[in-house]
Amino acid sequence: MSDHVQKTPRQFLAEIELLKDDALNNFASGEYGRLSFGDTSKPPQERPEIIALLKAMVYPERIAGDILARRIPSIPDLDIKERVAEQAAEEFVHLQIIREMLTEWGEDPDEMWHKPLPELVEVFRYVNQLETLAEFFTANFIGESLLLSANLGVMRALAPDVFARYLDVSIPDEAKHIQINRDAIVRYATTTQLQAKARDVAQRLLKSFVAGYKAKLRLMTELSASFTTAAIGRAR
Amino acid sequence: MAVSTKQIDSFVNELAHLRQNLEQELGTSNEESLIEKKFVQELQAKRAKVARDIRNGKYGEFDFGDVTVPPERRLQVVTMLKVLVYPEIMVSEMVASRIPQLPDLDLKARASQQVIDELKHARVLRETLKRWGEDPDELYLAPPAEIEAVFDYVSSLETPEEFFTANFMCEGLFLPSHLQVMYDLDRDAFAEYIDATMADEAKHVALARDVILRYVTDEETKERCRRVARKVTELFVAGFKAKIQVMTNITATASSTAVS
Numbered sequence A: 001m002s003d004h005v006q007k008t009p010r011q012f013l014a015e016i017e018l019l020k021d022d023a024l025n026n027f028a029s030g031e032y033g034r035l036s037f038g039d040t041s042k043p044p045q046e047r048p049e050i051i052a053l054l055k056a057m058v059y060p061e062r063i064a065g066d067i068l069a070r071r072i073p074s075i076p077d078l079d080i081k082e083r084v085a086e087q088a089a090e091e092f093v094h095l096q097i098i099r100e101m102l103t104e105w106g107e108d109p110d111e112m113w114h115k116p117l118p119e120l121v122e123v124f125r126y127v128n129q130l131e132t133l134a135e136f137f138t139a140n141f142i143g144e145s146l147l148l149s150a151n152l153g154v155m156r157a158l159a160p161d162v163f164a165r166y167l168d169v170s171i172p173d174e175a176k177h178i179q180i181n182r183d184a185i186v187r188y189a190t191t192t193q194l195q196a197k198a199r200d201v202a203q204r205l206l207k208s209f210v211a212g213y214k215a216k217l218r219l220m221t222e223l224s225a226s227f228t229t230a231a232i233g234r235a236r
Numbered sequence B: 001m002a003v004s005t006k007q008i009d010s011f012v013n014e015l016a017h018l019r020q021n022l023e024q025e026l027g028t029s030n031e032e033s034l035i036e037k038k039f040v041q042e043l044q045a046k047r048a049k050v051a052r053d054i055r056n057g058k059y060g061e062f063d064f065g066d067v068t069v070p071p072e073r074r075l076q077v078v079t080m081l082k083v084l085v086y087p088e089i090m091v092s093e094m095v096a097s098r099i100p101q102l103p104d105l106d107l108k109a110r111a112s113q114q115v116i117d118e119l120k121h122a123r124v125l126r127e128t129l130k131r132w133g134e135d136p137d138e139l140y141l142a143p144p145a146e147i148e149a150v151f152d153y154v155s156s157l158e159t160p161e162e163f164f165t166a167n168f169m170c171e172g173l174f175l176p177s178h179l180q181v182m183y184d185l186d187r188d189a190f191a192e193y194i195d196a197t198m199a200d201e202a203k204h205v206a207l208a209r210d211v212i213l214r215y216v217t218d219e220e221t222k223e224r225c226r227r228v229a230r231k232v233t234e235l236f237v238a239g240f241k242a243k244i245q246v247m248t249n250i251t252a253t254a255s256s257t258a259v260s
Helices: A009-028 A048-074 A078-104 A118-128 A133-158 A160-188 A192-235 B005-026 B031-055 B075-101 B105-131 B145-156 B160-186 B191-215 B219-259
Strands: none
Touching: A009 A133, A009 A160, A009 A192, A048 A078, A048 A118, A048 A133, A048 A160, A048 A192, A048 B075, A048 B105, A078 A160, A078 B075, A078 B105, A118 A133, A118 A192, A133 A160, A133 A192, B031 B160, B031 B191, B031 B219, B075 B105, B075 B145, B075 B160, B075 B219, B105 B191, B145 B160, B145 B219, B160 B191, B160 B219
8 A cells, every 4th residue: 555545544544563573673673773781790880781771761860751742732622632641740750769779779860951962862852743643653653662672672582670660660661651542542643644644654663762772782882881891991 | 629729828838848857967968958948939929919819810710600500511510611621731841841941861851741631631631631522723723812822922032041931820820719719619510620630739839949059040041930930920910810701701692592
């Protein structure tokens, strides 16, 4: 079926789901690199990869809450409004958990709120300026779906104990958020024109998300390397 | 048993004293916070005076008709619920749009909870009206101009300090002038809405107070917030009178239609 053919909102959602599933296959095959959390014999606070990832996640959790809150007045349907309001509140809860973990480990929880990865800033700058609800919720759908499977799912698989406090709350919430986005896409991506715009957004967001993911891996590698160098220096 | 305003006031005072004692014991009460507390007390005093005037009937009184008639058959009750839909939705939207302006995470989280609460209140109102066979959006889509004016003014405020000062006054006035009166006059008719809102409103007033305590720290900001408090109180009173007028007009129209 051509992209320019009129689709029902459900058909359009199915198309976006396929796009997302393709991207997830690429993540699963390691095409964009793989998350790894260092020496499992060490406590989490001594593993720079873990600290780096959590610090990098402070910015997305915080800015997502703000962006969702700002969007609430433009949502005409009260049920969607209410669910988005709940999502915003939940993002702040996730943020609070990450900050508490970092603080307990003696780290500055706001270091990367003040100096976030530019690739992550770009993702949220882009989402924040999207004009229509069809575009906004499509972007969120892609972002939240990839976050759940490519990040949270991997964290759960590789280091369940380390991230349990955060994942026990965020994984069920993210699944709920993905469903809100599905319902909102069906509600608002109702015309060929809106679907065309939302399709472009999905493609663009996939690319930005991959860039953000690679930036997180880069940060984890850099921090791990500098940690190793410092340890060698101390040993000498 | 209905709780009187006097009982609520003394309970709130008791809690304030307990808090003060606890702060002194913990050493968290300092001179600076006392200065901000005085400002909050100043606003509270202004608000209390207007609340007293409203409760004494200075601006008119709500009348919910013959309480022996089921609420869904009383235009006053139906109109009251209809007229409240717009404020609940507008407050939720306005608080939501202020969240990015709040720098502190605890306040952001509490404000996002307020958005959820307000939308829940709107949902309760709309569901009740729908169940009664009424159009829940009639006065949401065409609210009284005076109520719209309150929200136009509040949305035009520049800073979160000013915005939450306005909220502090309005949420604080809403409780004694509306919820308490609905409870006192016909609690069964409004039970669902009152149950959903009463506890939340106290939380929302507390959030607004805490924003003021945290951010209204210099004289210039206080002066701006004083102006906001004065203006929004005037607008609130005008909105209150408009609600009474709408209810009176609708009842009068219905009576004359019935007579003819």
